[in-house]
Amino acid sequence: MKILVTGGAGFIGCNFIYYMLGRYPDYEIVCLDALTYAGNLKSLDGVKNNKNFKFVKGSISDKELVDTLFAEEKFDVVVNFAAESHVDRSIENPFIFLETNVMGTACLLEASKKYSVKRYHQVSTDEVYGDLPLDRPDLFFTEDLPLTTSSPYSASKASADLLTLAFHRTYGLPVTISRCSNNYGPYQFPEKLIPLMIVRAQENEALPVYGEGLNVRDWLYVDDHCKAIDMIIHNGRVGEVYNVGGHNERQNIQVVRTILRQLDKPETLISYVKDRAGHDLRYAIDPSKISNELGWEPETDFDSGMKKTIQWYLDNTEWIEEIKSGEYAEYSRRIYG
Numbered sequence: 001m002k003i004l005v006t007g008g009a010g011f012i013g014c015n016f017i018y019y020m021l022g023r024y025p026d027y028e029i030v031c032l033d034a035l036t037y038a039g040n041l042k043s044l045d046g047v048k049n050n051k052n053f054k055f056v057k058g059s060i061s062d063k064e065l066v067d068t069l070f071a072e073e074k075f076d077v078v079v080n081f082a083a084e085s086h087v088d089r090s091i092e093n094p095f096i097f098l099e100t101n102v103m104g105t106a107c108l109l110e111a112s113k114k115y116s117v118k119r120y121h122q123v124s125t126d127e128v129y130g131d132l133p134l135d136r137p138d139l140f141f142t143e144d145l146p147l148t149t150s151s152p153y154s155a156s157k158a159s160a161d162l163l164t165l166a167f168h169r170t171y172g173l174p175v176t177i178s179r180c181s182n183n184y185g186p187y188q189f190p191e192k193l194i195p196l197m198i199v200r201a202q203e204n205e206a207l208p209v210y211g212e213g214l215n216v217r218d219w220l221y222v223d224d225h226c227k228a229i230d231m232i233i234h235n236g237r238v239g240e241v242y243n244v245g246g247h248n249e250r251q252n253i254q255v256v257r258t259i260l261r262q263l264d265k266p267e268t269l270i271s272y273v274k275d276r277a278g279h280d281l282r283y284a285i286d287p288s289k290i291s292n293e294l295g296w297e298p299e300t301d302f303d304s305g306m307k308k309t310i311q312w313y314l315d316n317t318e319w320i321e322e323i324k325s326g327e328y329a330e331y332s333r334r335i336y337g
């Protein structure tokens with residue numbers, strides 16, 4: 001089996017590559033990644049000498065490059081992680097989100113059709129369902145909900161989902177889509193809530209909590225997401241969407257307090273700042289479909305997942321320092337002052 005993993009130098013993509021090569025040592029994986037600010041070749045150090053792994057630098061929006069790669073490599077399966085993934089950046093500049101998340105997905109779909117891949121899997125997000133009210137804990141995202149997006153990021157991801165389903169219906173391309181809740185774990189870029197708070201708390205910097213910190217996210221350890229994608233590409237039904245989430249809802253402020261406790265830092269570091277524009281209130285996944293059809297269940301609970309994650313950031317200061325020395329410093333100044 002030869003798999004194209006796009007965006008494999010990013011957070012979930014690199015964890016997926018480690019997961020798959022660990023579980024299926026005979027599979028071949030080619031990673032296509034543009035190495036944007038969020039991509040880091042160091043995150044793939046553990047597989048760079050594996051004979052079944054190959055890295056190609058390039059953009060999924062580069063039609064010619066994508067076509068040549070598909071012609072040469074003859075992929076069986078494509079898993080598309082490549083994306084601009086940060087909501088706050090999409091509020092600053094939506095256009096690169098359209099270029100990568102929509103046009104890039106279109107390029108991959110076109111090549112998958114032309115070269116008859118056996119499965120195209122689109123890694124999507126629960127954000128395509130918009131949000132749920134805070135006072136209705138009985139409501140959850142199910143796969144049949146209409147797409148109602150809030151940010152340019154989620155609108156671009158929803159567009160990519162619709163294109164993916166259109167390629168299935170119109171051209172018979174064998175596609176699947178997963179819509180996962182918020183991931184956390186090793187190698188996550190420190191612009192996202194959990195690594196941002198870990199990194200800033202270690203430096204005794206103020207922890208910027210948007211609004212009152214009462215927005216709710218449904219957290220999933222990254223390996224559980226990787227396991228779900230593995231199950232979907234092997235056994236998922238073509239043309240179907242699968243929600244992925246582990247019923248692990250937390251208010252943002254609860255997450256921040258957990259991090260402070262584990263790092264033994266004072267709550268005085270918390271700083272309530274201006275809310276995110278269009279801020280989604282609550283995400284909560286109903287994972288019954290993937291659980292009933294494919295037997296997927298999360299394995300890592302939030303407490304042990306957070307311990308592992310915090311320890312990883314404490315043990316990998318070199319990885320963090322390299323990021324901090326790049327455009328990250330300028331981004332932090334711009335967003336947080």
Ligand code: NAD
Pocket residue numbers: 006007008009010011012013032033034035036037038039040058059060061080081082083084085086100104123124125126157179180181182183184188189
């Ligand atoms: P990330 O930002 O950490 O990584 C994205 C990767 O894509 C980077 O390596 C980057 O260099 C690469 N990339 C960006 N533009 C590219 C292009 N034009 N061509 C090739 N590569 C390009 O993102 P992540 O958090 O790992 O998310 C991966 C995927 O999972 C995304 O599609 C995201 O929408 C989805 N997702 C993320 C979460 C989450 O909580 N992080 C949850 C659900 C779904």
Ligand code: DAU
Pocket residue numbers: 085086087088124125126127180181182183191192193194196208209210211213215216217252276283
């Ligand atoms: O739900 C899946 C999505 O989760 C993915 O599709 C996205 O790629 C991923 O970035 C994530 O989106 P969120 O917007 O939920 O994640 P983020 O880490 O940016 O924020 C989580 C929550 O924390 C959100 O309610 C905003 C809040 N927050 C975030 C930052 C960066 C803060 O309070 N302060 C911050 O500085």
